[in-house]
Amino acid sequence: MQQMENLLRQIPQVDKLMQNEHIVNSGIYRHEVADAARDMLSKLREGIKAGEITELPDIAELAQSAIQHAKEQACKGIRPVINGTGVILHSNLGRACLSKSAVEAVANTAASYCTLEYDVEKGARGNRTDSVEKYLQEITNCEAAIVVNNNAAAVLLILFAIASDGNVIVSRGELVEIGGKFRVPDIIDRCGCYLLEVGTTNKTRTADYEAAIDEKTKAILKVHSSNFKIVGFTESAPIEELSALGKKHKIPVIEDIGSGALINVNKYGLYDEPLVKESIKKGADVVSFSGDKLLGGPQCGIILGRKEYIAKMKKHPLYRALRADKMTIAALEATLRVYADPQVAECEIPVLSMLSLTGEVLQSRAEALCEKIKEYGGVAEVIRTKSVAGGGSVPGLELDSYAIAPIGAKSADEMEKALRAQSKPIIGRIENDRYLLDVRTFFEDDYEYIADCVSKV
């Protein structure tokens, strides 16, 4: 009893501990170390009272463990991970990784004043999306464009601005839920529009749309069924037929094409992925898509189309709440800039580079990584596997890929957990009781780190 009270009395005060030179020189925010120290000291007190601790660590040790604890707490927020899942557009892992030039553009504008809404030539107020709009016009031949927070916001703004208080006609086969509870029927309802469903789950023809048109019809909406596929006896109305129908009845035709491929991605094995340019060419009045899916840019929603509709959106009060910020616009501009030359785009935009990797290249990368693991004292083998584009593009379609499968005493579950616990977490997947790291979604700069972590576990 006496000893316990002695120990309790010897526990240093937080203020005293904070004067320790290790803490003073740690370079960590003092308030964070102080929180960690308080936590640690109260645990120490409890341990002593419970009779579990019978000897007090010295003050240097206490300081070191407060620093360690503070560091661990501080890196629990958003931070980089290594994606070994093979899913290129992984929504939980932040979807598209930006190109180097986009990252530079973000850094330049983020820490500085910039020309967001300022025209340097005129010395007067400018328009925040002028430059992005110019690139989009060149790439897609659209009349006008606008950029908002994401594609979900894009659909909201479109419906609010051009279809409020009216009917919106949608095929029953396209009343989808996109993820995160974004359900097309609910959105239409929330935008103050009335949903008019036409056709059936598997078949909807242009005539079905035409039969539903009346004086209350404000828009025809076509939604790309991004994350699922109906196979077999199916039919949907082509956008060119819907556009002709819209023109005949003076009703805008809206297409939410989801992924937004700006260049043809067929050659990567992604078939049926609608091209933005084609949609405009085939007469869609308004087209929307995400910036961080196949486009490979920052999170945003891009709306293109006829000037009269885009102008309505620019004037709508909701645009003020949904518009993109300076960092997004800087990243998008830098990303769009390279699309003028598809070959440059493929080299510089990570999403396109990852899609373009051939089986041969992936195999040799997997072999090189295995070699590296061997150098670090570990063992792994190369395995053929499948990766997916993700982000709701081309459901059911898989790309041939290669993975490394570490070999060791640990089970697949244990390996998965141990690699996830690294300072830069490595995220893989388990397939047939084996732990796999798909090399398609790795950056070569990370190979040393991956090899080191894999051989350690």
Ligand SMILES: *Cc1c(COP(=O)(O)O)cnc(C)c1O
């Ligand atoms: C992904 C997707 C959305 C949502 O886009 P976000 O940019 O994630 O908001 C909307 N519609 C379709 C068809 C999609 O594929």
